[in-house]
Amino acid sequence: MALVVQKYGGTSVGTVERIKAVAEKVGRFHDDGNQVIVTVSAMSGETNRLLGLSNAISSSPAARELDVVVSTGEQVTIGLLVMALIELGYDARSYTGGQVKIITDSAHGKARIQRIEDKNLRNELDAGRIVVVAGFQGVDESGNITTLGRGGSDTTAVALAAALKADECQIYTDVDGVYTTDPRVVDCAKRLDKITFEEMLEMASLGSKVLQIRAVEFAGKFGVPLRVLSSFKEGPGTLITCEEDDSNMERPLISGIAFNRDEAKLTLRGVPDKPGVASHILGPVGDANIEVDMIVQNIGGNSTNDFTFTVHRNEYHKAIEVLTKVAKDVGAAELVSDDKIAKVSVVGVGMRSHAGVASTMFRSLADESINIQMISTSEIKISVVIEEKYLELAVRALHTAFDLDVHEDKD
Numbered sequence: 001m002a003l004v005v006q007k008y009g010g011t012s013v014g015t016v017e018r019i020k021a022v023a024e025k026v027g028r029f030h031d032d033g034n035q036v037i038v039t040v041s042a043m044s045g046e047t048n049r050l051l052g053l054s055n056a057i058s059s060s061p062a063a064r065e066l067d068v069v070v071s072t073g074e075q076v077t078i079g080l081l082v083m084a085l086i087e088l089g090y091d092a093r094s095y096t097g098g099q100v101k102i103i104t105d106s107a108h109g110k111a112r113i114q115r116i117e118d119k120n121l122r123n124e125l126d127a128g129r130i131v132v133v134a135g136f137q138g139v140d141e142s143g144n145i146t147t148l149g150r151g152g153s154d155t156t157a158v159a160l161a162a163a164l165k166a167d168e169c170q171i172y173t174d175v176d177g178v179y180t181t182d183p184r185v186v187d188c189a190k191r192l193d194k195i196t197f198e199e200m201l202e203m204a205s206l207g208s209k210v211l212q213i214r215a216v217e218f219a220g221k222f223g224v225p226l227r228v229l230s231s232f233k234e235g236p237g238t239l240i241t242c243e244e245d246d247s248n249m250e251r252p253l254i255s256g257i258a259f260n261r262d263e264a265k266l267t268l269r270g271v272p273d274k275p276g277v278a279s280h281i282l283g284p285v286g287d288a289n290i291e292v293d294m295i296v297q298n299i300g301g302n303s304t305n306d307f308t309f310t311v312h313r314n315e316y317h318k319a320i321e322v323l324t325k326v327a328k329d330v331g332a333a334e335l336v337s338d339d340k341i342a343k344v345s346v347v348g349v350g351m352r353s354h355a356g357v358a359s360t361m362f363r364s365l366a367d368e369s370i371n372i373q374m375i376s377t378s379e380i381k382i383s384v385v386i387e388e389k390y391l392e393l394a395v396r397a398l399h400t401a402f403d404l405d406v407h408e409d410k411d
Contacts, residue, residue, distance in 0.1 A: 002167040003125070004029065007039040007135065007157035011174045012231035013077050014044035022172075022231065023084035026130060030090065035125045037164070039135040039157040040081060042073025063108035067137075067147045071097075074134035074153070082132050092130040095120070097145075102138035102156065104146045111146035113138060113155065113218075116163040133160060151212030158215045162222035169219065169226050170237075171211060176230035177238035178203070178210050180404040181257040185392050189399065190406040192255060194239045197226075199255045199347050202381045206258035206345040216240070253357065254348040254402040257395050261342050261388060263293070264316035265373070266323055267308040270333025273299065280330050281307055281323075288322050290315045294343070294376045294385065304333070308374065310385060313339055341373065342391040345383040346398060358382055364401035370394050 006026065013019050022040075030036050042050075050070045054061045061069075078094035085092035101117035124131045135153025138146050148155050154171060161169035177191040178200065195203075197220035204213040210228060219226045220242065229237035271277055278297065285292060293310045300306055311319050316339045327335045351357050361382055365372060370393065374385035386394055399405060 001033050001035060003035040003037075003164060004168050004170060005037045005039065005157050005161040005164070005166045006170045006172060007153055008041070008172045008231060009153065009174070010041040010044035010046070012172050013040055013081065016080070018231075019077070019080050020084050023081060023088055025231075027085060027088050027090050030130055036130050037121065037125070037160055037166075038081065038130065038132045039153055039160060040074060040077045040132065041135050041153040043077055046073040046076070064144060067108045067145050071134070071137040071145050071147055074136050078132045078134045085130055085132075090130055091128060092132060093124055094132045094134075096134045097137035097156070098139040098143070100133055102159070104138040104140055104148070106140040106142070106144065106146065108146055110149040111138060111140070113148070113159045116159060118163045121160070121164065149214075151215070154212040154215035155218055158218045158222075158224055158226065161224045162218065166224065169224050171215075171226065171228050172231040173210065173228060174231065175210060175228070176233060176235045177228050178208070178240070178256070180255070181259070181395055181399055185259075185395050186257075186399045186405075188405040190404060192238050193236065194241060195255055196349055197240055197242055198380055199349055200240050202345070202347045202378070203256050203258045206260060206343065206347065206381065206383065208256070208258045253350040253354050254346045254404065255350075256347050257398050257402075257404070258345045258347055259342060259391060259395055261391060262313045263310050263341050263343050263385065264313045264319070264339040265308060265310050265337065265341050265385060266319055267306055267336040268323065268327055268330070268332040268334075269306050269336060270300070270304045271307050272331050273303045273305050277305070277330055278307065281326055282309075284322050284326050285319065288318060290319050290322065294374050294383065296374050310341070310343070310374070340388045341385050342388040343383055343385055344391065344394045344398065345381050346402065347381045349380050351380050351382075360401055361398060364397045365394055368393055368397050370397075
């Protein structure tokens with residue numbers, strides 16, 4: 001008998017018909033002799049509706065009360081799913097985060113799970129019941145309802161799997177696994193049978209939206225086998241694991257191509273070349289709670305530097321405001337900015353033991369006349385910043401260059 005935690009996202013439970021389909025899928029899994037805990041998101045669009053109601057009342061809703069409101073979306077889903085399971089003849093019971101006792105800190109809207117009291121869940125499983133738990137929510141030590149932030153249901157599922165030492169955590173979405181890149185950009189992208197946590201973390205942080213990054217971090221930390229599957233069709237999905245498959249002689253050098261359109265670049269030119277100047281630039285940026293991604297410092301002439309970094313595009317104008325003042329304080333010659341850029345990255349643990357990845361990447365982009373503006377590397381990834389208009393061309397070129405294309409036989 002296996003203990004499995006399954007998570008179904010908003011599109012998977014977006015209608016009554018889909019909730020009934022999920023109940024049938026969960027029921028079949030239980031019939032096979034498995035113990036099942038199900039975590040669900042709010043029905044598709046429901047969280048946005050609740051946020052809209054809150055914003056109609058107040059332009060700045062109280063954080064505690066906002067959590068009270070938006071957490072109800074998942075409460076509706078768990079009740080409906082258990083009703084559907086009971087209609088099919090299964091013994092099932094729903095639990096909110098507070099009823100489980102998913103204990104978090106008190107950071108409303110972005111709370112972090114501190115511990116899970118699993119006694120109630122184990123008792124239900126031992127009694128042969130299917131347990132359905134509301135994702136995205138918990139309570140703090142004072143009993144206040146908290147939410148984990150967008151995508152928090154993935155984190156709830158992984159945390160439950162870790163606490164219960166589940167055999168596997170299955171994340172059901174509207175895609176049937178993790179692909180070498182977005183199939184909407186490259187139609188010959190391939191579904192991966194297996195990928196390491198390291199690779200998945202890099203891909204999630206670099207723009208792949210299949211899984212929430214906090215959930216991947218949590219799974220990697222506690223060694224929870226994670227599988228991404230489709231709610232709408234059968235298949236093995238993609239297993240995310242700690243183990244690197246050294247036995248696979250045909251393992252590709254690169255596992256995937258990630259990309260992010262939501263980037264903006266800012267450059268301070270003619271910055272005096274002296275100790276501490278980087279701190280003087282990035283200090284105020286950090287104080288404004290602006291997250292910096294890639295950083296490049298180039299030595300220029302006349303004892304000056306050009307200092308360039310990227311930020312998320314929704315913080316672009318805020319960053320310009322901060323840097324306009326910083327430019328005067330540090331004596332920079334000018335501030336140059338660009339919000340029409342994109343980041344493209346190649347990711348793969350195979351890079352550890354193979355040379356030539358960078359040269360293949362740069363040559364492929366050069367062959368398409370795509371100019372590289374910035375470069376960043378880690379042990380298992382290389383990222384470049386390019387003009388946004390060349391993004392899809394770059395992704396397709398790199399996907400082909402690293403032999404990731406798959407073509408169906410037409411015989």
